[in-house]
Amino acid sequence: MALLLLVGFEALATAAQPARPHLVVVAAGLVVCLCAVPSERIPPTGRGWTAAAVSLTASAALIAGQHAREVWGLGEGIALLLLLAAVIRRAPGRTAAVLGPLLGLACVSAPLRDVRPGLFTVVSAVLTVVVAAYSAILRRQDARRLRDLAAVRAAERLELARELHDLVAHHVTGIVVQARAARFTALEGRPAGATLERIEASGSEALGAMRRLVRVLREDGAHPHPVAGLAEVRARTEAFARTGPPVVLSVDTGLAQTLPDDVAAAVYRIVREALTNVRKHAADATAVRIGLRSVPFGAELRIANDGGRPARLGEQARGGGFGLAGLTERAEAMGGRLLAGPAAEGGWELTAVLPLDSGATA
Structure with a gap:
């Protein structure tokens, strides 16, 4: 709403210029500002492509043809910078490498629609470079944090796998020892039933641990260690x-x-x-x-x-x-x-x- 108000105020303030350049500037500003509005249905890259195409087309038409007498372009410029920051920080690498420079070129080209671009062109170029550089730094920080987070999760899963090794080894060893004892001592009656019950409990515990920790990878060569409780x-x-x-x-x-x-x-x-x-x-x-x-x-x-x-x-x-x-x-x-x-x-x-x-x- 703030950007649209800026475009509307500029349209009223510059209404005295020739109709065609004035219409092109206002229409481009409105479309670009609408593209800057966050939307769940339309991703930032899609809105960025539309804004870059509209802004560059308007700039090319006015620079090659009839210049506007006076172009503020504040609303459109801010909208382009917002889209530039979003694309550089969030878009996939190849998309950001192509769409980012196009949005930056649109930011720098917009002031050139004026007959006398003046200082605003330099200011727009400096802001474009600053926003692009800062967004690139944030992108690197986001990527590093995602890598660190993935490393932490992988380490936690490896720790789980080591515990799985300890738990299963403990219960399976107990099963083997009790089964051998029952076989060599020829247990019958209640002693045999009690031994089989303990074997069943140990087997169920081992299977339960394996099912709870399924899909967890174990690091080769990991050494068993005591499991805290x-x-x-x-x-x-x-x-x-x-x-x-x-x-x-x-x-x-x-x-x-x-x-x-x-x-x-x-x-x-x-x-x-x-x-x-x-x-x-x-x-x-x-x-x-x-x-x-x-x-x-x-x-x-x-x-x-x-x-x-x-x-x-x-x-x-x-x-x-x-x-x-x-x-x-x-x-x-x-x-x-x-x-x-x-x-x-x-x-x-x-x-x-x-x-x-x-x-x-x-």
């Missing part, structure tokens, strides 16, 4: 409370015994990251509440704090902001979900729902 969660919260705000940890009765190992490991990783974020981003927090309970979809982990003032840390100490992205990747790979954001009562809250069996969905 709820005991490590308690130790981590106690250590945090000794140097930070008190932590209230509550776990549903019986859930600690029935929680699968891979889910317990995910709970530990989420709690560890959340407590780290409390130190970084909620330095004034007076309490942290951690709750783990059973829900119809599986196990729900909720972590909340009442802080709101970040700690004074350097950029390297503060990190790149990818911790939650990695945890979200872990939760989704297990068939669950993770959400984080401001709490209704103030402070910050993180909620993760993790399925307890392979057939659960979140």
Whole structure:
């Protein structure tokens, strides 16, 4: 609306010039300004091609033919700069390499429609170069952040795969040992039934872990390592409370015994990251509440704090902001979900729902 008002004001202010040049300038300005309006149906590249074609055609017609006596072109120029920034930052590489210079040429050419272009041509050229350079810098930063985010997600999936190795190896080893013991001791009756029951439970646990972590790639040569669980969660919260705000940890009765190992490991990783974020981003927090309970979809982990003032840390100490992205990747790979954001009562809250069996969905 602001750009259209600028075009309308220019049309009224320059109405005394010859009809044809005046009509071309106003019509081009209106079309280009409409192209700058964000639209979900028409992508920025499509609107950019239309704006560049209309603006360059109008400029060529007026420069080669009858010049306009006076051209402000403020609304059209701003619209072209907005489209230029959007195309350079968001468009695919080849499209940006072709459409970007065309939009820049349209920005520089628009003032040349005037009989006496003057200083406005230089200003338009400088603004075009500045906007293009700044948009190119933002494009590089966006690409680097996407690469970093992909690396974090890949690392999290590899970590999941290592845990899969540990869990499956543990349960399969137990199955083999119990099966050999049953075969060599010739168990019968109740002892045989109890042994088969333990073998069945171990096999079900191993299969459940594999189904929850399906499609997760494992790095060749990865070495097994201990998988953290709820005991490590308690130790981590106690250590945090000794140097930070008190932590209230509550776990549903019986859930600690029935929680699968891979889910317990995910709970530990989420709690560890959340407590780290409390130190970084909620330095004034007076309490942290951690709750783990059973829900119809599986196990729900909720972590909340009442802080709101970040700690004074350097950029390297503060990190790149990818911790939650990695945890979200872990939760989704297990068939669950993770959400984080401001709490209704103030402070910050993180909620993760993790399925307890392979057939659960979140």
